Amino acid sequence: MNQIQTSPVQISRRSFMVGTSAMASGGLALGLNILSPSEALAQSSDATPEIGIWVVVKPDDTCVVRIVRSEMGQGTRTGLAQLVAEELECDWSKITTESPTPGQNLKRKRAWGDMSTGGSRGIRGSQDYVRRGGAVARIMLVQAAANEWNVPTSELTTANSVISHAASGRKTSYGKVAAAAAKLPVPDMKAVVLKDPRTWKIAGKSVKRLDTANKLNGKLIYGIDLKMDGMLCASVMDCPVFGGKLISFDDSKVKTLRGVKAVVRVDATTVAVVADTWWRAKNALDQLPIVWDEGPNAKVNSAMIADHVREGLTARGDYAGRKEGDAINAVANAAKTVEAVYSSPFLSHTPMEPMNCTARWTSDKAEVWVPTQNAEASLAKLAETAGLPLEKCDVYVTDLGGAFGRKGGQQDYVAQAVNIAKQFPGTPIKMIWSREEDQSHDFYRPVSQCYMKAGLDDKGNLVGLTLRLSGQSINAWVNPSAIKDGKDERQLQGFWSQPGEAQLGYTFPNLLTEYAIRNTHVPVGPWRGVNTNQNGVYMECFIDEVARAAGKDPLTFRQALMQNHPKHLQVLNAAAEKGDWGKPAAPGVFRGIAQFMGYGAYSAAVAEVTVSPKGEVKLLRMVLATNAGHFVNPHQVAAQVEGGVVMGLSATYFGECTVENGRIKEKNFDTYQMLKMAQMPKVETVLVPTYDFWGGVGEPTICVVAPAVINAISAAIGKPLRDLPLKNSGLKFV
């Protein structure tokens, strides 16, 4: 295995908060127009009053709510606005939103907090301070009215942007008192008492999304759609073998093609063609002779990687994980044992909008317009690449055409666009990746295998379980300092003992979990649901195998192990009940069940399938239950659950990035298949809110999709399925 590098490429770490200047700017009204930064600048002299930092109220009663998390389809823009509006008690029909830039955030000492949008934190990570932001704005508006009428604030009530004084019958609107309110001191946000969520009138309701209209008529401008005066377009190719280098290219054949302006080196591994349109740039790039140094990984293939990972299943060592009781002896002395090895491959994120970034650089200012999950990480990468201080840079975030983790911490595409733009000072450069480039240069969901062994006593009770996970570490690639003494707990996500985030929902009398790091040369990163995806399959499909060996029903077998985990159990029971577990199924219909936890929320699913004698799998129905504590917009939560089903099924059935000659083999949708309408089951979402914590929504439910479906198919065909994707097991999906 000497071709596989075991240490990751060192990626420069975000050093965002170090030495940043903190210029306060009072009364800045933000208006971001992604198409025209000069216009955005002009709007900063707008006299529209800011009421606290989260709300702007216009004279016509329009309430503008500031949103700093990115919108990539997950609905956070609408959900956050609902939370602010709830406390503000404004007229929901007059809500709009705007987004400060990270440069503006920095100028105000990061008043708006963290802008990163990942880990299902968009709502749960900001709900407290945005609700307080809405509440203080309401207090200021009420105070302004009280001052005008010379009455105590305690005599005033608010509803739908109207302030009323019952004793005198006087009424005014938020818009009318906004200018006076803006001049008042902002109350202490921490002192505000927030509403009991059970009394919510706007939050917690399935209001329509705020951002649908322009998605129905082609008017929404994604990053890929940007047009700017004098703009040129770039098509790039990075060395197809990870770890390789760009040696040279011969531009003589393509530089005379129509529209081509130049062929440039982007960095040590990447070349770009710059032209007046992207199609011309891409067309020229396709014809460009390029010489690569493919480096030490040019012979690596998936079989070698599988061997490398398999070795980690049994290698002796001191590993991250849980050691409770003596699982090895308990299993060795058990009346009956069950063992299995499961595996899952690399996966790409494949958002529908290919990676893109538009950059403009001069020696005095650098800007990017970019679909990013983390505007501040984009700003840091921009400044670093541009060679300019942070305050001379800014980032304009476009709505994202999907992301799923790809457009977050790793800002490789921003660096590329800026490196090109530096070679064309003053000219905006729109860089777009082809789908093939996107498939070839992702930060993939890591490859792994898992060896599990369980012991049963003579009554079929589980007495111990050992689990050895082996595979690539995300931290090793993106955050090496999180690995302590060679131990990486992150890959064991979902098996953790500590409550709150991704706790295992079972109590085993004896338990050993271990993770052996086995890295490869393939870049890896977080992919929607991250490690709960494959870990959910490993645990939940294996538990079904053990239940079967014990001669027990998969639900009752789980319930017996979950008595110390009431929230996990509550959600499992909800899925079982709504999914008709235990009731007779139609002839030929088989059910599977699974539960797991990730991103601070509890999830469970029941799947119903038929499998024909020819191995044609038809997934009829999925019932998914989830408890994220609070649900700000149930209809949008259900959309995330449905989305998790689709992404989870694509991965379960088809998803596989194969390594061949050091590079990824599947380069487009012809070989990297996606779930389509015909394969879509009926999805029923069951919400189980307990109002005592805030969990995530975007990611938690995806991890129960694959195990529930695999367990149903296994029940139908009478044998376990242990290797993803299932297409390699001779099954077809209809």
Added chain:
Amino acid sequence: MYSLNVNGKVQKVDAESEMPLLWVLREVIGLTGTKFGCGIAQCGSCTVHVDGQPVRSCSVPGSAMTGRKIITIEGLSDSSSHPVQKAWAEVDVPQCGYCQSGQIMAAVSLLKRKPKPTNKDIDLAMTNICRCGTYQRIREAIHVAAGTKKLPKSDSGEVAALVQQIKV
């Protein structure tokens, strides 16, 4: 130089004959509502109508479309008034929205051929990829547009389809 009839307007196109219709629309004419997703006619994000038929515009040369009537998402209706766009809004179909231009164009074409499509008809006609996973809502919106389904509404008028809340 050739001419194209796009959204009822005939215009001169100065581009290489092999430039795909998608890129003629996006980069020469300037209509960016039609999206690039794969470039090999697999995902359907670039779906437009050519003489009423759905066509994946990334894989046909613009020059071959002379004399034919091209409709893009921008030309589907004034102010999103097409019944399919209205149904999409009522069901709140889009997540990221990137594929939805193509999905809507494919659905409009289906409903022209089959005004009351069955689920099977929808399965066969709607082969565009949505990575966010809006298929269930697309199916529902097609039925709503066809008039074969009315959305269940809760007391407060919210869309309640397929979401159940357990009181604990």
